[in-house]
Amino acid sequence: MIERLLQPHIRKLVPYSTARDEFGGEARVFLDANENPFGTDLNRYPDPRSTELRRMIAERRQVSLESVCVGNGSDEIIDLIIRAVAAPGDRIVIAPPTYGMYGVAARVNGVEVTECHLTSSFDLDIDRLKETVSERDKVIFLCSPNNPTGNQLSLDEIRGVLEIFPGLVVVDEAYIDFAKGESAVRLLEMTDRVVVIQTLSKAWGLAGARIGIAIAAPIFIATLARMKLPYNLSTLAQRAACERLSESERYAGEVSVLVGERERLRTRLGELSVVETVYPSEGNFLLLRCSDSAAVFKKLRAAGIIVRDRSHEPGCHRCLRITVGAPPENDELVRILEEFV
Numbered sequence: 122m123i124e125r126l127l128q129p130h131i132r133k134l135v136p137y138s139t140a141r142d143e144f145g146g147e148a149r150v151f152l153d154a155n156e157n158p159f160g161t162d163l164n165r166y167p168d169p170r171s172t173e174l175r176r177m178i179a180e181r182r183q184v185s186l187e188s189v190c191v192g193n194g195s196d197e198i199i200d201l202i203i204r205a206v207a208a209p210g211d212r213i214v215i216a217p218p219t220y221g222m223y224g225v226a227a228r229v230n231g232v233e234v235t236e237c238h239l240t241s242s243f244d245l246d247i248d249r250l251k252e253t254v255s256e257r258d259k260v261i262f263l264c265s266p267n268n269p270t271g272n273q274l275s276l277d278e279i280r281g282v283l284e285i286f287p288g289l290v291v292v293d294e295a296y297i298d299f300a301k302g303e304s305a306v307r308l309l310e311m312t313d314r315v316v317v318i319q320t321l322s323k324a325w326g327l328a329g330a331r332i333g334i335a336i337a338a339p340i341f342i343a344t345l346a347r348m349k350l351p352y353n354l355s356t357l358a359q360r361a362a363c364e365r366l367s368e369s370e371r372y373a374g375e376v377s378v379l380v381g382e383r384e385r386l387r388t389r390l391g392e393l394s395v396v397e398t399v400y401p402s403e404g405n406f407l408l409l410r411c412s413d414s415a416a417v418f419k420k421l422r423a424a425g426i427i428v429r430d431r432s433h434e435p436g437c438h439r440c441l442r443i444t445v446g447a448p449p450e451n452d453e454l455v456r457i458l459e460e461f462v
């Protein structure tokens with residue numbers, strides 16, 4: 122099923138192969154890759170398959186090793202997915218307001234973008250989607266919880282998309298660790314047309330290491346692995362990720378603090394006169410509609426606090442997106458906004 126969605130040139134692609142891939146024996150002396158033999162910690166190329174890291178992710182997400190690919194941030198994964206299934210002149214579908222890189226990655230590859238805006242309550246407009254998509258649309262990007270609106274799609278809603286859309290359905294779960302609802306990974310049991318994207322940049326605190334994750338049918342994952350740059354994750358990144366993934370207690374503690382802070386911040390921001398609406402969020406951020414978002418932004422900027430202005434996004438008139446910080450940072454944010462008249 123999934124094979125028919127792959128570009129013909131990608132289906133035929135012969136990947137770059139390293140001598141270590143082909144070796145088969147137990148290597149002791151490494152004279153294959155023109156490295157410097159004098160041991161610093163980083164004189165050898167990294168594991169091109171990031172096997173240890175993928176094993177840890179697979180175990181945590183309860184999927185097979187062959188269902189997991191890792192990339193240089195999920196941004197690399199988004200780019201690979203688009204190139205696997207779309208060629209210049211094809212289209213992807215996005216549901217704005219949403220994460221901006223789907224559109225950018227498509228356009229960089231000469232792929233066009235079909236927009237099916239969310240409703241005024243930021244829900245998926247399935248009837249409009251059905252009317253909007255055409256044969257040229259190869260992949261739809263659903264973001265759940267959605268950046269910047271914070272709401273999560275139910276698995277039934279995603280099943281609804283699978284029913285009306287014959288292409289690839291990507292569910293970007295960058296913020297899944299903060300959400301109550303179920304992960305779309307479960308849908309892989311019923312279809313090979315779903316790809317779930319996750320990341321270690323958010324709840325796992327490794328934005329600086331650049332580690333994105335794709336979870337999908339093994340045949341699709343093998344395709345991404347053939348397409349990717351051979352050494353897309355550095356030794357440092359793989360090591361940092363493995364260390365961090367073994368600290369589950371720390372992760373759980375931080376997620377629990379951030380979810381608690383999100384709810385505390387939501388209440389406190391909702392009480393401020395400059396804030397009209399704080400949208401409920403399943404992520405580590407809140408979307409606020411302000412009476413005057415430009416003035417709020419300016420006030421925060423003067424105080425050295427940077428937030429994301431989303432007021433020019435569809436349906437986000439006068440909206441700012443604010444990341445949930447550490448408790449003192451959140452207190453400072455509220456204190457500054459309280460002074461605002």
Ligand code: PMP
Nearest residue numbers: 194195196220268295320322333
């Ligand atoms: N997806 C979404 C929805 C995001 O908000 C972001 C980052 N803001 C990303 C993907 C990119 O994450 P990464 O750091 O893994 O490239």
